[in-house]
Amino acid sequence: xxxxxxxxxxxxxxxxxxxPPFILAxxxxxxxxxxxxxxxxxGLQLIKKQxxxxxxxxxxxxxxxxxxxxxxFPVLGTTIPGMESMMTTMMKQKIKxxxxxxxxxxxxxxxxxxxxxxGCQMTxxxxxxxxxxLIDNIELGGAATFFEFAGDADVxxxx
Amino acid sequence: xxxxxxxxxxxxxxxPLPILRAKKALxxxxxxxxxxILATDPGSVKDFEAFAQQTGNELLESGENEGEFHFxxxxxx
Numbered sequence: 001x002x003x004x005x006x007x008x009x010x011x012x013x014x015x016x017x018x019x020p021p022f023i024l025a026x027x028x029x030x031x032x033x034x035x036x037x038x039x040x041x042x043g044l045q046l047i048k049k050q051x052x053x054x055x056x057x058x059x060x061x062x063x064x065x066x067x068x069x070x071x072x073f074p075v076l077g078t079t080i081p082g083m084e085s086m087m088t089t090m091m092k093q094k095i096k097x098x099x100x101x102x103x104x105x106x107x108x109x110x111x112x113x114x115x116x117x118x119g120c121q122m123t124x125x126x127x128x129x130x131x132x133x134l135i136d137n138i139e140l141g142g143a144a145t146f147f148e149f150a151g152d153a154d155v156x157x158x159x
Numbered sequence: 160x161x162x163x164x165x166x167x168x169x170x171x172x173x174x175p176l177p178i179l180r181a182k183k184a185l186x187x188x189x190x191x192x193x194x195x196i197l198a199t200d201p202g203s204v205k206d207f208e209a210f211a212q213q214t215g216n217e218l219l220e221s222g223e224n225e226g227e228f229h230f231x232x233x234x235x236x
Binding site for chain 1: 171172173174175176178179181182199200210213214
């Protein structure tokens with residue numbers, strides 16, 4: 001049986017949205033898929049050497065907050081300085097308590113499983129990012145590089 | 160109690176770690192050998208069925224005992 005192929009475009013740079021691409025890519029690899037993730041725009045944050053991902057309650061009415069804070073806290077309250085780091089700390093504690101893998105761990109598992117990681121060259125130029133700030137196990141490419149892989153993929157996801 | 164060649168303790172781990180650890184452990188086994196997995200993630204019951212179906216490794220046993228799940232996977236040849 002020829003390997004199935006999974007192509008993912010990762011566009012989000014927050015702690016919560018870092019999970020779907022890495023969970024799906026690592027699992028697909030374990031199932032025998034050839035897998036490629038194309039990181040573009042804020043998704044490039046996920047392939048930085050030093051991850052500094054945060055989760056924000058701002059503009060996120062679906063986010064459960066402790067002690068029912070989302071019920072009585074005014075929306076403006078989510079803009080209070082420190083709110084983002086507080087929510088990030090709490091999320092990280094939950095992740096640990098529930099035995100959920102860290103992003104670093106999932107990313108390492110993807111690299112180990114030979115998931116192809118492609119950083120978007122255009123976004124790197126656009127945001128004046130430094131290639132050296134990104135992990136070594138990636139290649140750089142553009143839209144055509146993505147389609148070279150995704151063109152005959154069995155599953156393609158935009159996250 | 161069924162026979163197995165190696166045991167993997169995935170208790171306390173959540174999706175997708177039990178599957179990923181199991182895959183890794185299977186890599187070290189020879190065809191026909193059996194891996195026993197312990198888990199506490201309720202999602203792992205369906206996930207190991209799906210894993211077996213898609214990878215050809217045979218799920219010999221899947222059971223639960225007081226909130227703990229155990230699985231027997233035979234590595235495909």
